[in-house]
Ligand code: SF4
């Protein structure tokens with residue numbers, strides 16, 4: 001996979017670490033491949049870090065699953081901290097590897113307070129999470145991983161990708177987060193990008209956002225009522241009741257963000273996340289303000 005140059009003006013600077021993953025999520029937008037690519041991307045990323053703009057605010061480590069790099073993940077983080085000491089590091093991980101407390105501890109040693117880990121939780125119910133993650137045992141390892149990260153004082157972004165299999169339980173998930181995962185820095189409810197498995201397996205997994213807005217708003221309200229930080233990613237403002245607009249972020253990476261013709265007449269375009277240019281279809285129910 002060809003990596004885009006690191007650019008100080010972009011809102012999405014990433015180091016792609018591997019196409020491999022120990023999950024096989026049914027909505028994965030970039031389905032994992034069994035391919036021996038860790039060293040290839042590791043060497044490439046060392047060069048990218050060495051030549052990166054020194055004032056980059058944020059760099060994300062993505063995949064696949066970055067923790068499959070093992071200890072090389074920590075070498076890369078140490079290099080980022082040495083070369084780009086003011087840059088925040090955001091790791092997107094399914095969290096399973098952090099079920100090993102020593103691995104979570106090693107991340108804290110390498111990244112200190114510059115690291116945040118974004119971890120997806122697909123359901124509060126073990127079997128649903130494992131079905132969506134495509135891997136038996138994923139839920140238990142992810143939950144244990146979240147606790148081990150929290151024990152190390154590492155910041156966590158909990159990510160809930162809304163889909164046909166989990167949308168009915170969004171309010172129950174919010175209650176679960178309040179009671180059991182209240183240590184997370186924030187919870188992000190995320191609209192799906194309709195690409196990869198989310199498109200090819202759409203009859204099983206795809207649901208139009210307009211259909212889950214009531215459950216989404218109930219979940220956001222519940223977390224907000226308990227004073228947890230909560231955000232909504234990738235949902236256009238015209239699909240959300242106005243009282244929930246303050247939770248919605250301009251979340252889509254600049255290089256894959258687009259608007260439709262009807263957005264041109266909309267007074268909220270500047271604040272709205274718009275759409276994924278990579279999705280094969282637009283959401284239904286779009287209308288300009
Ligand atoms: S954890 Fe992420 S990369 Fe791995 S299969 Fe799931 S969505 Fe894809």
Ligand code: SF4
Nearest residue numbers: 236238263266272288
């Ligand atoms: S019409 Fe376009 S810009 Fe306006 S809220 Fe809807 S998606 Fe956003």
